[in-house]
Amino acid sequence: MTIEQKLQDYILDKYKSVMQFAKLVDLPYTTVKGIFSRGIWGTSIQNVTKICNFLSIDINALINGEIKEQIHIDKLSDHEKKVILAYRNKVDMQPAVDRLLGVEDEVLIPTVKAARSDGNNQPIEIVNLPDLSKFEPDDTDL
Structure with a gap:
């Protein structure tokens, strides 16, 4: 489909x-x-x-070819909001919670989706590129 x-x-x-x-x-x-x-x-x-x-x-x-609903903060239950706030307030406990939830190995790198197409608007390549826009050049880059 x-x-x-x-x-x-x-x-x-x-x-x-x-x-x-x-x-x-x-x-x-x-x-x-x-x-x-x-x-x-x-x-x-x-x-x-x-x-x-x-x-x-x-x-x-x-x-990427799938329908996936976005999770908006206003759609979170009160309990989910409390859990998020508690997680943020307990920085020293975050690694243990991450291990418990099985998310400690995930590396979250901001990315930008880039694509190129053939001449007929058909994608031939879709890649995730690191979002480098937040990095300022230092003197060695000049």
């Missing part, structure tokens, strides 16, 4: 029709239908972002 079909099915699970969704997301119906027929890669990033934000789905997951 293509990502376009997955997206269409996801929309139809939540709304009566694609036309209803298009009105709610404030995009022309033909634009939304065009995404399903021409593909996501032929769609402007503004429209894909608008759809993802409206549906609360992860745009990076969508690019």
